[in-house]
Amino acid sequence: MSLPFSGPKPLLWDISPPVHAATPVFPGDTPYQQKWAASIGPGCPVNVSEITLSPHVGAHADAPLHYSEGGASIGDTDxxxxxxxxxxxxxxxxGPLIEWAHIAHAIDDTLPARVLVRTYARMPVDRWDPQLAAYAPATVQALxxxxxxLIGIDTASIDPADSKQLPSHMTIRRHDMRVLENLxxxxxxxxxxxxxxxxxKLVTADASPVRAVLRALR
Structure with a gap:
């Protein structure tokens, strides 16, 4: 349950987790790593870093290529x-699955084309959660x-962490939907x-980090 907000409401919400060397990643994914390729000093006027990471680190958008052989890369996605x-x-x-009954209270005829579901009271930005909540495929189908x-969630996947069949990903594939994770x-x-x-515009990648924000409607 959300605590009451006192004072003026913000006009912009940053819904992206911090990305650094300790950011949790899906088991087996490449974590964020950074080193300095150049540093300000005699003969060098700038700092230049080099980073290595999975495109699924932090808030990210999956491309169809992630869950469909021959699917579009994120750089070729609308x-x-x-x-x-x-x-x-x-x-x-x-959880463990977000069923239709869990979100039906907020569904009506004015439903926009994008739905983000909050499952955590506080999203664990500092640890991997193997018990993450995911979408039930029937919920994705109904949406x-x-x-x-587009559907989004504040966990690392719209399917359970141990899923091998990825039924919710297969549902968005059939309906050509898009997904945001780790919000x-x-x-x-x-x-x-x-x-x-x-x-x-990563033209061959299966996903991309995003800086996800929400802005108040005027």
Whole structure:
């Protein structure tokens, strides 16, 4: 349950977790690593870093290539689903699967084409959670039937961490939907916002980090 907010509400919410060497990653993924290729000093006017990471570190957008052989890379994926009106729905403490009953209270005829579900009271930005909550495939199917083009969640996957069949990913593949994972929705009330979460134009990659933000509707 969200605590009441006192004072003026913000106009912009940063819903991206911090990315650094201690950022948790899906087991087997490449963690964030950074080293300095150049440093300010005699003969060098700039700092230049070199980074290595999985494109699934932090808030990120999956490309169809991630879960579909021959699917589009993130650089060839339409940007439109990642920008526009969205609805944040709370299903805090629900799981292991987010069923339709957990989000039905926030579904009506004005549902935008983007839906983000908050499952954590406080998103664990400092540790891997093997018990992460995920979408039930039937919930994804029902959202698709209502015109939803993008779903998001504050966990590392829309499928359970130990899933090998990835039924929710297969559902978004069938409906050509898009997905955002690892969002931080701790400070976001239920309601409608503008989502801005554009992936990088990584022309051969299976995903991309995003700097995901919500903006108040005017």
């Amino acid at each position: 940007l439109a689903p990642f920008l526009g009106p969205c609805r944040v729905i709370h299903a805090i403490g629900c 698709a039937e209502r015109g939803v083009r 931080v929705l701790d400070a976001v009330d239920e309601g409608d916002y503008e989502l801005i979460a554009l992936p990088l």
